[in-house]
Amino acid sequence: MSVVLRTAASEGVAGLVLRPWAERDIPELIEAYRDPVMRRWTRLHVTGEQDARRWLEVQWAGWEGGERLSFAVFEPVGGSGELRLVGNVALKGLASGGSRAEVGYWTAAGARGRGVAARALERMTTWAFEAFGGDGLECLRLLHQVDNLASCRVAGKCGYALEGVLPAHPPFPLEGHVHARYAASVPTSVGPAGVPPGGEAG
Numbered sequence: 001m002s003v004v005l006r007t008a009a010s011e012g013v014a015g016l017v018l019r020p021w022a023e024r025d026i027p028e029l030i031e032a033y034r035d036p037v038m039r040r041w042t043r044l045h046v047t048g049e050q051d052a053r054r055w056l057e058v059q060w061a062g063w064e065g066g067e068r069l070s071f072a073v074f075e076p077v078g079g080s081g082e083l084r085l086v087g088n089v090a091l092k093g094l095a096s097g098g099s100r101a102e103v104g105y106w107t108a109a110g111a112r113g114r115g116v117a118a119r120a121l122e123r124m125t126t127w128a129f130e131a132f133g134g135d136g137l138e139c140l141r142l143l144h145q146v147d148n149l150a151s152c153r154v155a156g157k158c159g160y161a162l163e164g165v166l167p168a169h170p171p172f173p174l175e176g177h178v179h180a181r182y183a184a185s186v187p188t189s190v191g192p193a194g195v196p197p198g199g200e201a202g
Ligand SMILES: CC(C)(COP(=O)(O)OP(=O)(O)OC[C@H]1O[C@@H](n2cnc3c(N)ncnc32)[C@H](O)[C@@H]1OP(=O)(O)O)[C@@H](O)C(=O)NCCC(=O)NCCS
Pocket: 037, 038, 041, 042, 105, 106, 107, 108, 111, 112, 113, 114, 115, 116, 117, 118, 119, 143, 144, 145, 148, 149, 150, 151, 153, 154
Protein backbone atom coordinates (compact mmCIF):
# COMPACT_ATOMS: atom_id res chain seq x y z
CA MET A 1 0.00 0.00 0.00
CA SER A 2 1.45 3.41 -0.91
CA VAL A 3 -0.62 6.25 0.42
CA VAL A 4 -0.08 9.95 -0.16
CA LEU A 5 -2.12 12.34 1.98
CA ARG A 6 -2.40 16.08 1.57
CA THR A 7 -3.78 18.94 3.58
CA ALA A 8 -5.30 21.80 1.64
CA ALA A 9 -3.50 25.15 1.69
CA SER A 10 -5.26 28.08 3.34
CA GLU A 11 -4.46 31.76 3.58
CA GLY A 12 -0.75 32.08 4.40
CA VAL A 13 -0.43 28.37 5.24
CA ALA A 14 0.98 25.95 2.69
CA GLY A 15 -0.61 22.54 2.31
CA LEU A 16 1.36 19.58 3.64
CA VAL A 17 2.17 16.39 1.76
CA LEU A 18 2.42 13.14 3.73
CA ARG A 19 3.97 10.13 2.04
CA PRO A 20 5.82 6.96 3.11
CA TRP A 21 9.49 7.49 3.85
CA ALA A 22 11.94 6.95 0.98
CA GLU A 23 15.68 6.41 0.70
CA ARG A 24 16.15 9.89 -0.76
CA ASP A 25 14.98 11.36 2.59
CA ILE A 26 18.14 10.18 4.40
CA PRO A 27 20.01 13.53 4.45
CA GLU A 28 16.99 15.44 5.79
CA LEU A 29 16.26 12.67 8.31
CA ILE A 30 19.81 12.85 9.68
CA GLU A 31 19.56 16.62 9.84
CA ALA A 32 16.27 16.48 11.77
CA TYR A 33 17.80 14.17 14.36
CA ARG A 34 20.68 16.55 15.05
CA ASP A 35 18.26 18.42 17.28
CA PRO A 36 18.65 17.48 20.98
CA VAL A 37 14.90 18.04 21.61
CA MET A 38 14.14 15.29 19.09
CA ARG A 39 16.56 12.91 20.74
CA ARG A 40 15.09 13.70 24.14
CA TRP A 41 11.52 12.81 23.23
CA THR A 42 11.89 9.99 20.71
CA ARG A 43 12.89 6.33 21.18
CA LEU A 44 14.76 5.54 17.97
CA HIS A 45 17.72 7.81 17.28
CA VAL A 46 19.51 8.58 14.05
CA THR A 47 23.09 9.81 14.22
CA GLY A 48 24.43 8.90 10.78
CA GLU A 49 23.72 7.17 7.51
CA GLN A 50 23.78 3.65 8.95
CA ASP A 51 21.25 4.57 11.66
CA ALA A 52 19.15 6.36 9.07
CA ARG A 53 18.98 3.23 6.92
CA ARG A 54 18.05 1.14 9.97
CA TRP A 55 15.38 3.69 10.90
CA LEU A 56 13.97 3.60 7.37
CA GLU A 57 13.98 -0.18 7.37
CA VAL A 58 11.80 -0.13 10.50
CA GLN A 59 9.35 2.17 8.69
CA TRP A 60 9.34 0.06 5.50
CA ALA A 61 8.88 -3.17 7.48
CA GLY A 62 5.96 -1.49 9.22
CA TRP A 63 4.24 -0.77 5.91
CA GLU A 64 5.01 -4.27 4.70
CA GLY A 65 3.56 -5.89 7.81
CA GLY A 66 0.77 -3.33 8.05
CA GLU A 67 1.33 -2.64 11.75
CA ARG A 68 3.30 0.63 11.57
CA LEU A 69 2.38 3.16 8.91
CA SER A 70 4.64 6.18 9.03
CA PHE A 71 4.61 9.24 6.82
CA ALA A 72 7.32 11.76 6.06
CA VAL A 73 5.68 15.20 6.13
CA PHE A 74 6.68 17.85 3.58
CA GLU A 75 5.86 21.44 2.82
CA PRO A 76 6.61 23.38 -0.38
CA VAL A 77 9.68 25.60 -0.58
CA GLY A 78 8.41 28.93 -1.90
CA GLY A 79 6.86 28.55 -5.34
CA SER A 80 9.66 26.31 -6.65
CA GLY A 81 7.66 23.09 -6.59
CA GLU A 82 10.33 21.59 -4.33
CA LEU A 83 9.34 20.01 -1.04
CA ARG A 84 11.16 20.24 2.28
CA LEU A 85 10.93 17.63 5.04
CA VAL A 86 9.22 19.12 8.09
CA GLY A 87 8.16 16.12 10.13
CA ASN A 88 6.99 12.60 10.69
CA VAL A 89 3.65 11.19 11.73
CA ALA A 90 2.96 7.51 12.37
CA LEU A 91 0.18 5.08 13.08
CA LYS A 92 1.58 2.33 15.29
CA GLY A 93 0.43 -1.00 16.69
CA LEU A 94 -2.18 -1.54 14.04
CA ALA A 95 -3.50 -5.11 14.02
CA SER A 96 -5.89 -6.59 11.51
CA GLY A 97 -9.35 -6.29 13.03
CA GLY A 98 -7.93 -4.54 16.09
CA SER A 99 -9.95 -1.77 17.71
CA ARG A 100 -6.99 0.30 18.93
CA ALA A 101 -3.76 1.73 17.59
CA GLU A 102 -1.34 4.47 18.64
CA VAL A 103 -0.07 7.63 16.98
CA GLY A 104 3.31 9.33 17.16
CA TYR A 105 4.91 12.37 15.53
CA TRP A 106 7.76 14.82 15.45
CA THR A 107 8.42 18.10 13.69
CA ALA A 108 11.86 19.22 12.50
CA ALA A 109 13.22 21.97 14.78
CA GLY A 110 13.05 24.74 12.17
CA ALA A 111 9.38 24.05 11.40
CA ARG A 112 7.95 23.97 14.93
CA GLY A 113 5.24 26.26 16.24
CA ARG A 114 3.44 26.56 12.90
CA GLY A 115 0.88 23.81 13.38
CA VAL A 116 2.75 21.21 11.31
CA ALA A 117 2.33 18.40 13.86
CA ALA A 118 -1.32 19.20 14.51
CA ARG A 119 -2.23 19.43 10.82
CA ALA A 120 -0.34 16.26 9.91
CA LEU A 121 -1.79 14.36 12.87
CA GLU A 122 -5.30 15.53 12.09
CA ARG A 123 -4.95 14.42 8.47
CA MET A 124 -3.54 11.02 9.37
CA THR A 125 -6.19 10.50 12.06
CA THR A 126 -9.03 11.19 9.66
CA TRP A 127 -7.48 8.89 7.08
CA ALA A 128 -6.85 6.11 9.64
CA PHE A 129 -10.48 5.99 10.72
CA GLU A 130 -11.63 6.10 7.09
CA ALA A 131 -9.21 3.38 6.01
CA PHE A 132 -9.44 1.04 9.00
CA GLY A 133 -12.74 1.90 10.68
CA GLY A 134 -14.49 -0.74 8.59
CA ASP A 135 -11.94 -3.26 9.87
CA GLY A 136 -12.78 -2.42 13.50
CA LEU A 137 -10.47 0.50 14.36
CA GLU A 138 -12.31 2.57 16.96
CA CYS A 139 -9.71 4.33 19.08
CA LEU A 140 -6.35 6.00 18.55
CA ARG A 141 -4.15 6.60 21.58
CA LEU A 142 -1.43 9.22 21.95
CA LEU A 143 1.17 8.90 24.72
CA HIS A 144 3.64 11.50 25.90
CA GLN A 145 5.69 12.19 29.01
CA VAL A 146 3.86 14.63 31.31
CA ASP A 147 6.36 17.43 30.83
CA ASN A 148 6.20 17.33 27.01
CA LEU A 149 3.88 20.32 26.94
CA ALA A 150 4.11 20.91 23.20
CA SER A 151 2.99 17.33 22.55
CA CYS A 152 0.17 17.68 25.09
CA ARG A 153 -0.97 20.78 23.23
CA VAL A 154 -0.91 18.96 19.87
CA ALA A 155 -3.06 16.22 21.41
CA GLY A 156 -5.55 18.79 22.67
CA LYS A 157 -5.72 20.64 19.35
CA CYS A 158 -6.44 17.38 17.52
CA GLY A 159 -9.24 16.23 19.80
CA TYR A 160 -7.23 13.56 21.63
CA ALA A 161 -8.76 13.92 25.09
CA LEU A 162 -6.70 13.20 28.20
CA GLU A 163 -7.80 9.83 29.57
CA GLY A 164 -5.25 8.97 32.21
CA VAL A 165 -1.73 8.91 33.55
CA LEU A 166 0.72 6.04 33.06
CA PRO A 167 3.64 5.20 35.37
CA ALA A 168 7.14 6.11 34.17
CA HIS A 169 8.47 3.62 31.64
CA PRO A 170 12.05 3.44 30.28
CA PRO A 171 13.49 5.30 28.46
CA PHE A 172 11.16 8.01 29.83
CA PRO A 173 11.79 8.78 33.53
CA LEU A 174 8.49 10.54 34.33
CA GLU A 175 4.83 9.56 34.19
CA GLY A 176 3.02 9.76 30.87
CA HIS A 177 -0.26 11.13 29.66
CA VAL A 178 -2.62 8.89 27.69
CA HIS A 179 -4.84 10.78 25.28
CA ALA A 180 -7.40 9.14 23.01
CA ARG A 181 -9.58 9.97 20.07
CA TYR A 182 -12.48 7.83 18.93
CA ALA A 183 -13.78 7.15 15.45
CA ALA A 184 -17.11 8.64 16.37
CA SER A 185 -15.64 11.90 17.76
CA VAL A 186 -16.71 15.19 16.28
CA PRO A 187 -14.05 16.42 13.80
CA THR A 188 -11.69 19.07 15.17
CA SER A 189 -11.10 22.49 13.69
CA VAL A 190 -7.33 21.99 13.16
CA GLY A 191 -6.24 23.36 9.81
CA PRO A 192 -8.02 23.08 6.52
CA ALA A 193 -9.74 19.89 5.46
CA GLY A 194 -7.62 17.23 3.85
CA VAL A 195 -7.75 16.44 0.19
CA PRO A 196 -8.31 12.89 -1.05
CA PRO A 197 -5.33 10.49 -1.07
CA GLY A 198 -3.41 10.81 -4.31
CA GLY A 199 -0.35 9.63 -6.21
CA GLU A 200 3.37 9.79 -5.62
CA ALA A 201 4.92 13.01 -4.26
CA GLY A 202 8.15 14.42 -2.95
C1 LIG B 1 5.76 18.09 19.98
C2 LIG B 1 6.06 18.60 18.58
C3 LIG B 1 5.85 17.45 17.60
C4 LIG B 1 5.12 19.75 18.22
O1 LIG B 1 5.32 20.08 16.87
P1 LIG B 1 4.80 21.46 16.22
O2 LIG B 1 4.74 21.28 14.76
O3 LIG B 1 5.57 22.60 16.76
O4 LIG B 1 3.34 21.49 16.82
P2 LIG B 1 2.20 22.58 16.60
O5 LIG B 1 2.77 23.83 16.02
O6 LIG B 1 1.09 21.88 15.88
O7 LIG B 1 1.71 22.83 18.08
C5 LIG B 1 2.61 23.03 19.15
C6 LIG B 1 1.85 23.70 20.27
O8 LIG B 1 2.59 23.54 21.48
C7 LIG B 1 2.81 24.81 22.03
N1 LIG B 1 4.08 24.72 22.75
C8 LIG B 1 5.30 24.61 22.23
N2 LIG B 1 6.21 24.55 23.22
C9 LIG B 1 5.49 24.63 24.37
C10 LIG B 1 5.86 24.65 25.74
N3 LIG B 1 7.12 24.55 26.11
N4 LIG B 1 4.86 24.75 26.65
C11 LIG B 1 3.57 24.82 26.29
N5 LIG B 1 3.16 24.82 25.00
C12 LIG B 1 4.13 24.73 24.06
C13 LIG B 1 2.82 25.76 20.86
O9 LIG B 1 2.58 27.08 21.28
C14 LIG B 1 1.69 25.19 20.04
O10 LIG B 1 0.42 25.52 20.56
P3 LIG B 1 -0.50 26.66 19.86
O11 LIG B 1 -0.77 26.20 18.47
O12 LIG B 1 -1.71 26.71 20.73
O13 LIG B 1 0.33 27.92 19.90
C15 LIG B 1 7.52 19.14 18.45
O14 LIG B 1 7.77 20.03 19.51
C16 LIG B 1 8.57 18.04 18.45
O15 LIG B 1 8.88 17.49 17.41
N6 LIG B 1 9.12 17.71 19.62
C17 LIG B 1 10.14 16.64 19.68
C18 LIG B 1 9.55 15.26 19.40
C19 LIG B 1 8.32 15.00 20.24
O16 LIG B 1 8.20 15.46 21.37
N7 LIG B 1 7.40 14.21 19.69
C20 LIG B 1 6.20 13.81 20.41
C21 LIG B 1 6.52 12.67 21.31
S1 LIG B 1 5.08 12.20 22.24
